[in-house]
Amino acid sequence: MKISDVIIIGGGLAGLMAASVAANRRQKVTVLTYGSGSLPLASGAIDFLNTESPEAAIKNLPAHHPYKKIGVKNIDTAAKFFCHITSQANLIYNGKISAQIPIVTAVGTLKYSSLVPESMNATKLKSKKKIFVANVKGLKDFYASMLVDNLKKYFPDKTFEIAPLDLNLMGGRDITCLSAAQILTGNEKILADGLKKLNATEDDAIIIPPILGLEGNISRAEVKSQIRADIIETTCLPPSPPGIRLQRALMKYLQKSGVRFHENSKVIHGTAEGKKITGVIIGSGIREKFFPAKKIILATGGFYSGGLTMREFDNPKEPIFDLPVFFPTGAENWSNENLFGDKPQGFSMTGIFTNDNLNPVDENGKVLYENLHVIGANLGGVDFIHEHSAGGVAISSAHKAAMI
Amino acid sequence: MSDATKAIFTGDRCLSCTACMANCPVMAAIKEYRGPKLVGPAHGRMHFSQEDVEESLNYCSNCKSCDRACPAGVAVSTLNMLQRAEYYKKHKQLRHENMLAHGERMAKLIRKMPFGAKFANVGMNVGKFLGVFNALGLAGKRNMPAYASTSFKNLFPKIRQAPSNKKVVLFTGCYTNDNEPQVGEAFVKVMNANGCEVLIDEGFKCCGSPLVVTGFLDEARQNADNNVAKILNWKRKGIPVVTPCTSCSLMLKEEYYELFGEQEMREAAENVYDAFEFLEILQERGEFNENLKSLNQKLLYHVPCHLKSQAIGLPAANILEEIGGVKVQTADAGCCGISGNYGFHKDKYEISMKVGEKLFARVKKKDFDKVISDCGTCRMQIHHGTDIKPCHPIEILAEAYQ
Known part of the structure; x- marks a missing residue:
């Protein structure tokens, strides 16, 4: 087997981004994945930090924070590169790391993110007179009246109207947003016709669940060309079409670039010569298979995806390279009762510590492997969910690791 | 277990x-x-x-x-x-389900008749024309796989091979044996070029994949027990079992054990290889014959679902790129839709064609010299959906050994 310039372990947001950056450098890239990653469950919006200007806030973070190791300039470059490659798949993202854009959640609250799919950008809501909210017949997990009740709190002076919409979704399984997006792909007319009946004008907005197809902007453009009002998609429960669009956009870029992408390929360990990893072994087939590489990027994620494990309490493991894992000691620091409270969760801070090149280090800060780079949710010391930085850390650490 | x-x-x-x-x-x-x-x-x-x-x-x-x-x-x-x-x-299987599950039995019957394959093919064309397939519950718009005039197993004894200490057993699979024996011939040529003598085991039965998907699990179990015993015999002699069909190899390597859970199935699986997986292992050991004629071909590779499940990378693409002038581009268009005998059921035909749409559109771009795919039914589906006839990657490799 020919040696890869870089092997990326993991096919989530961080892994796909790292592969895209490496492919853009015309490197020979191999991606090894086990399971399809969590993008089909994700909102598609990329948060950097939960503050008006993440760019400004990054400067005040503690030195051990991954953003400090990546550097503001690199984070900005990563965000721009991300928008560049997704736009090549006709998936337009708005935003920058120095600002935030509002999006409407499925329950009608506003949430702010730095990079937002254009279809979900709700900035214009504040300048609209009337807001229609589609109530799609037969669609699971989307309650227009609840959405309106909550959104009214943000926009008390606006007129709201619930718009019943029959998209002929009934007569089969229970319909999720994914199913609706699948059914509407190529049948956009039924949605456009339904929305036309609202006679909405440029002064109005129509809020719909994220059902505008699964391939970039194709279905949206088709509907939009026939409707004068702005159409704004919300987030939804998984499976999530905006997350799937993002996954497909990145995959398209990898495929176009000739990246070798192997599914069902669980890496079980690496081989090393001194401080250099020479390759990895996959063990999900009937016999082990060796993939040689000059460089490895570890993007297997945290506890949820098995990138980190904890079989014994107080003894977290990174199962492939057996890297040291940072972990807040003492059971009292492990979690706090208030799950979505104002303090981070200790268990969520578990992960690997690195130097500025994202090489894993031991407790003395000594580099363990010079050609191994750790990115995304594998990184430790920060509760990404609490600080709303999972997406931002994923793409910016991926970009930095792939550029080294 | x-x-x-x-x-x-x-x-x-x-x-x-x-x-x-x-x-x-x-x-x-x-x-x-x-x-x-x-x-x-x-x-x-x-x-x-x-x-x-x-x-x-x-x-x-x-x-x-x-x-x-x-x-x-x-x-x-x-x-x-x-x-x-x-x-x-x-519940009893419907008549067409029974037929689609038992392709091997049907082929054996036909081969017992003089000119059986020829008449069967004529019969299938007439049957399709008269709407008999539809009436049976088969996809009337689709051609049934045509029988080769001579099966691979009948053709095999006539192939002259140099004896060698290195031997492999070819698990032909039903499709190679009855419909595309040229894939078997290409396999023998490639193995011979790599110093391996090819053996056939007449005792092998259908891997059971078409039986499993139509609910004939007990029969599939009988085939599994038969095949596993044979594979273990060859394993004891140190001779690997190799197959060019990715659905057969998945069945033998993984699905037997998943379905029936006997430890000996896992042991047998260790002696089963996909054809290109085997060649890539030879290459890693420095035993692969790299004396290949340049071909100057751009190949579009549809990777079968059942290959993706095996965790062996893309050995056919890696090996074919050793041939001078050959460029392999993966189709990356998802499942072809036929999935074994699924697309042959009348009530699944439209679904199977809809699933395949993306792949058909990709193939119709025609920015290549040939389409390749390791799976026989994938090749049939691509042919049916695009009018472009794909071949097995081993046929390309055999060409390069001329």
Whole structure:
């Protein structure tokens, strides 16, 4: 087997981004994945930090924070590169790391993110007179009246109207947003016709669940060309079409670039010569298979995806390279009762510590492997969910690791 | 085997994350299928504790996209197939299901008649024309696979090979044997060029894949026991069993064990190789014959679902790129839709063609010299959907050894 310039372990947001950056450098890239990653469950919006200007806030973070190791300039470059490659798949993202854009959640609250799919950008809501909210017949997990009740709190002076919409979704399984997006792909007319009946004008907005197809902007453009009002998609429960669009956009870029992408390929360990990893072994087939590489990027994620494990309490493991894992000691620091409270969760801070090149280090800060780079949710010391930085850390650490 | 590794218990690992739904090609094509998560791990566990039929189970094509999407190692499609077998314990298979499950039996019958293959082919054309297929429940718009005038096993004794200490047993698979014996001939040529003498084991039966998907699980088990015993015989002699068919190899390597859970199935699996996986291992050992003629061909490679499930990378692409002037581009267009005998059922034909749309569009771009795919039914589907006839990658390699 020919040696890869870089092997990326993991096919989530961080892994796909790292592969895209490496492919853009015309490197020979191999991606090894086990399971399809969590993008089909994700909102598609990329948060950097939960503050008006993440760019400004990054400067005040503690030195051990991954953003400090990546550097503001690199984070900005990563965000721009991300928008560049997704736009090549006709998936337009708005935003920058120095600002935030509002999006409407499925329950009608506003949430702010730095990079937002254009279809979900709700900035214009504040300048609209009337807001229609589609109530799609037969669609699971989307309650227009609840959405309106909550959104009214943000926009008390606006007129709201619930718009019943029959998209002929009934007569089969229970319909999720994914199913609706699948059914509407190529049948956009039924949605456009339904929305036309609202006679909405440029002064109005129509809020719909994220059902505008699964391939970039194709279905949206088709509907939009026939409707004068702005159409704004919300987030939804998984499976999530905006997350799937993002996954497909990145995959398209990898495929176009000739990246070798192997599914069902669980890496079980690496081989090393001194401080250099020479390759990895996959063990999900009937016999082990060796993939040689000059460089490895570890993007297997945290506890949820098995990138980190904890079989014994107080003894977290990174199962492939057996890297040291940072972990807040003492059971009292492990979690706090208030799950979505104002303090981070200790268990969520578990992960690997690195130097500025994202090489894993031991407790003395000594580099363990010079050609191994750790990115995304594998990184430790920060509760990404609490600080709303999972997406931002994923793409910016991926970009930095792939550029080294 | 420990309970935790049995397919039926992998359902307990399901987190209901819906990754399988996002990747199921049948769900994308129709709204009647409730999808892998609900039909497999969710309903599967209920079903095995009490009798309860989930009607839409019928729509699963066993392409295994769900298994590959699952981050938790749930054997989703196998759970579906086990439930299907339960269903058919109390319901009789329809006539066309019986036919599609027993391609091997049918071919054997036909070959016992003088000029049987020829008449059968004429019969199939007439049958299609008169609408007999439709009436039987077969996809009337589709050609049934045409029988080769001589099966590979009848042709094999006439192939002259130099004797060698290095031997491999070819598991031909039904499609290579009865429909495309040229794939078997190419296999022999390639193995001979690499210093391996090819043997045939007349005792092998159909791997059982078409039986499993149509609910004939007991019969599939008989075939499995027969084949596993034979494979273990060859293993004791130190001779590997190699097959150019990726659905056969998946069955022999992984599905027997997943479905039936006998330790000897795992032991036999260790002696089974996909053809290009075997060649790539030779290459890693420095034993691959690199004396290849330049071909100057751009190849579009449709990677079969059942190859993607094997965790062996893309050995055919790697090996073919050793040929001077050959460039391999993967089609990256998902499942072809036919999934074994799925697309041959009349009521699945439209679904199978809808699933294949993306691949057909990719192939119709015609920016290549040839389309290649390791799977016989994938090749049939591509041919049917595009009028472009693909070949097995081993036929390209055989050409380069001339």
